Amino acid sequence: MENELAISVRGLRKAYGDNVAVASVDLDVHRGEVFALLGPNGAGKTTTVEILEGYRQRDAGEVRVLGADPAHPDAGWRSRVGIVLQGTGEFDELTVSEVVRHFSGFYPEADDPDKVVERVGLGAKAKARTHTLSGGQKRRLDVALGIIGRPELLFLDEPTTGFDPEARREFWELIRDLSAAGTTIVLTTHYLDEAEALADRVGVIAAGRVIEVAPPNALGNRQESLATVSWRTPDGTLASAETATPTALVYDLAARFGGEVPGLTVTRPTLEDVYLRMIGHS
Amino acid sequence: MTTTTKPAAPVTAATAARRPGSGALALRQGRLEITQFLRSRESVVFTMGFPIIMILIFAAIFSDEIAPGVSYTQYFITGMIATGLMTVSFQNLGIWIPIERDRGVLKRYRGTPMPKWVWFAGKVIMVVVIGIAETVLLLAVSVAMFDLDLPQTTAKWLTFAWVSVLGVTACTLCGIAISSLARTARSGSAVVTPVALVLQFISGVFFVFTSLPTWMQQVAAIFPLKWMCQGLRSVFLPDSFGAREPGGSFELGTVALVLSAWCVIGLVLCLTTFRWTTKRDG
Numbered sequence: 210m211e212n213e214l215a216i217s218v219r220g221l222r223k224a225y226g227d228n229v230a231v232a233s234v235d236l237d238v239h240r241g242e243v244f245a246l247l248g249p250n251g252a253g254k255t256t257t258v259e260i261l262e263g264y265r266q267r268d269a270g271e272v273r274v275l276g277a278d279p280a281h282p283d284a285g286w287r288s289r290v291g292i293v294l295q296g297t298g299e300f301d302e303l304t305v306s307e308v309v310r311h312f313s314g315f316y317p318e319a320d321d322p323d324k325v326v327e328r329v330g331l332g333a334k335a336k337a338r339t340h341t342l343s344g345g346q347k348r349r350l351d352v353a354l355g356i357i358g359r360p361e362l363l364f365l366d367e368p369t370t371g372f373d374p375e376a377r378r379e380f381w382e383l384i385r386d387l388s389a390a391g392t393t394i395v396l397t398t399h400y401l402d403e404a405e406a407l408a409d410r411v412g413v414i415a416a417g418r419v420i421e422v423a424p425p426n427a428l429g430n431r432q433e434s435l436a437t438v439s440w441r442t443p444d445g446t447l448a449s450a451e452t453a454t455p456t457a458l459v460y461d462l463a464a465r466f467g468g469e470v471p472g473l474t475v476t477r478p479t480l481e482d483v484y485l486r487m488i489g490h491s
Numbered sequence: 492m493t494t495t496t497k498p499a500a501p502v503t504a505a506t507a508a509r510r511p512g513s514g515a516l517a518l519r520q521g522r523l524e525i526t527q528f529l530r531s532r533e534s535v536v537f538t539m540g541f542p543i544i545m546i547l548i549f550a551a552i553f554s555d556e557i558a559p560g561v562s563y564t565q566y567f568i569t570g571m572i573a574t575g576l577m578t579v580s581f582q583n584l585g586i587w588i589p590i591e592r593d594r595g596v597l598k599r600y601r602g603t604p605m606p607k608w609v610w611f612a613g614k615v616i617m618v619v620v621i622g623i624a625e626t627v628l629l630l631a632v633s634v635a636m637f638d639l640d641l642p643q644t645t646a647k648w649l650t651f652a653w654v655s656v657l658g659v660t661a662c663t664l665c666g667i668a669i670s671s672l673a674r675t676a677r678s679g680s681a682v683v684t685p686v687a688l689v690l691q692f693i694s695g696v697f698f699v700f701t702s703l704p705t706w707m708q709q710v711a712a713i714f715p716l717k718w719m720c721q722g723l724r725s726v727f728l729p730d731s732f733g734a735r736e737p738g739g740s741f742e743l744g745t746v747a748l749v750l751s752a753w754c755v756i757g758l759v760l761c762l763t764t765f766r767w768t769t770k771r772d773g
Contacts, residue, residue, distance in 0.1 A: 262602065264768070287604035294602070298595030302530035303523070311523050314511055315603040354599070 214273070215240045215362050215393040216261060221270035223256050230256040232417035234270070238395055240361075243388050245408035245425075246397045249488055253417040254397045255295060255366060261395070262292050262364055275362055288316050291360030291392075293351045295367050301340040305331050308339060309353050316358030328386075329353045330379055344371040352380075356387065363387065365396040369403060381406055401480045415488045429483035438462075441472035516609045521616025528583075528617055538583055539625045542575035543632055549697075550637045557699070561729065564637040569723035570696035572626055576655060577662050577687060577716055579622045584614060584666030585673075585683035593676035597767045611667070611761075618663050626655070640727070647726045650743065654722030657750035661715045664757025671764045690716045701735060708737055715753045722746040 216238035223231040231253040238244045248254045259265045261274050263282035272279060277286050300308050309326055313319035326335050329349040334342060339350060348368065355363055365384075369377045384407055388394055398404055404411050405425045412422045426432060438458050439449035452458050455475050462470045478486075511519065528534050546568065553563035591597055600610055633639035642648050669686070673679040691697060693707045694717040700708065711717040724732065725741035733740040 264598070264601070284604035284606065287602070290602075292602040294595060294598065296595045296598075298591075298597070298599035300527070300596065302527040307523075307526075311519065312603060314516060314519055315605045317604075358603070 217273045219271040222268045234419050240393050242409045243394045243407050245404035245411045247404055247411055248414035252414045288358055289361045291355040291363040293355040293365045304336050306335040312354050313357050318359050320359050325353050325357050345376045362393045405480050413487055429487055431483050434478050437476050439474050440470045517612035520609050520613030524613045524617035538578050542571045542629050546571045568633055569727050570720050572723055573719040574696050575625050576622050576659050580618045580659050580662035581666040582683050582687050585669045586679040588670035589673035589679035590676040601767045622659055642726050651726045658719035661750050661753035664761055668757055668760035671766050690714055695720050715750055718746045718749045
């Protein structure tokens with residue numbers, strides 16, 4: 210075992226001409242963790258991930274992925290890293306099973322192709338030409354190709370874009386399975402509920418910098434934020450108050466109403482509220 | 492949840508079969524390319540059918556003899572074989588590689604442990620197999636319908652073989668090289684088709700070469716197609732026809748030299764300019 214870090218990044222920088230895509234990124238991803246990279250379009254998510262995947266060269270910074278520098282990927286390193294890219298590379302003339310079987314040949318520790326096709330939910334489509342698949346099904350094929358080599362580290366770039374809610378839930382189960390088996394997972398996503406459902410930790414990236422890394426429920430001091438208590442007054446209007454001690458307030462209200470408080474809700478900022486505030490500030 | 496309590500990725504030795512050796516990987520890649528080619532109806536019809544359609548038209552137009560006992564078909568078959576070999580290598584690759592690059596197929600291969608050369612080997616195997624099949628088909632049609640005389644001596648068959656191999660190699664490398672000129676999937680055929688068409692006109696595919704203007708013959712002599720045609724004429728025409736060539740003989744030494752030179756030029760261009768991703772992909 211090399212160390213506890215699957216990924217370690219210090220001072221990563223990448224510019225395209227005058228356009229600085231990644232200004233300075235520091236990042237640690239632990240082995241076995243599910244790490245989500247959140248950020249608006251153009252924040253530098255994909256550039257960062259593609260440098261970690263060995264697709265792009267960086268301008269500056271220290272990067273270690275599974276103990277090696279991804280700027281010089283060798284076959285051994287490639288066989289330990291699974292990649293699900295944002296754009297799909299299609300093999301129109303081939304069937305699902307043919308493509309997965311072919312890619313299994315590239316990996317020394319490849320999984321059984323039929324099992325993987327089944328696992329991503331394409332069992333019924335195994336003999337179908339890939340051009341007949343729906344968008345969501347093509348994405349599952351991408352995932353199948355990403356995990357066929359039984360990677361230690363799996364990158365997923367916006368994996369569920371275009372999925373219907375049911376397909377997303379199934380996909381989340383698959384990610385949890387992989388994680389439970391010990392795979393380290395790095396995913397980028399636009400969906401806050403996805404990050405919240407899957408990630409052990411979330412990194413928020415904006416304007417080419419990581420502005421915070423925390424577990425989803427602690428992001429932006431979410432746990433310590435003021436809670437909003439709202440209720441309906443006897444004349445029927447809505448009242449609300451922000452408080453650091455919501456329990457005390459609810460107790461007061463219960464006493465005042467002599468029992469049930471009409472229309473009572475207690476909320477804290479959602480991940481989305483926190484996230485929007487964070488990227489708005491940057 | 493803490494991030495370090497999950498089990499490490501299982502390292503089990505008794506997994507699926509070991510990865511095939513590099514040679515076997517190349518053969519698998521070749522088989523995959525051939526399957527994709529044969530399932531694409533346009534490729535089969537236009538690449539394999541084109542020379543046969545052309546020889547049918549030419550035989551119908553020029554049904555008489557170019558010299559006593561030597562039909563025009565005997566002359567034009569050389570141009571059709573050369574054109575067919577160029578179509579399956581230069582045009583086929585120059586058109587398809589930009590499409591695969593644009594779709595992200597090449598990027599996906601780069602993300603696997605597959606050695607880079609295996610991908611190129613797959614293309615070469617596909618070109619060679621399809622090239623042989625198409626040439627055999629063309630010869631069979633010509634023998635059956637137009638009484639084509641096949642080469643009678645081992646020496647001529649050997650010449651046929653080395654001219655074809657050198658020619659296909661040069662055209663394959665140039666096709667891979669020119670594929671990097673196309674910026675999008677669609678522009679591949681716009682780049683390649685005019686080049687191929689002009690070469691066919693000036694290299695003596697559609698006309699008796701020596702009937703072309705001298706300057707045109709000199710321009711054609713820079714490129715491989717003219718030399719492929721000339722080498723094949725030495726195989727399919729009586730030895731006395733050597734005197735009718737611009738150089739007063741079939742100049743097989745020069746044929747070998749020019750085609751080899753184009754192999755070197757093509758290889759250098761491939762190694763220096765080949766792109767696995769599109770420009771916008773960085």
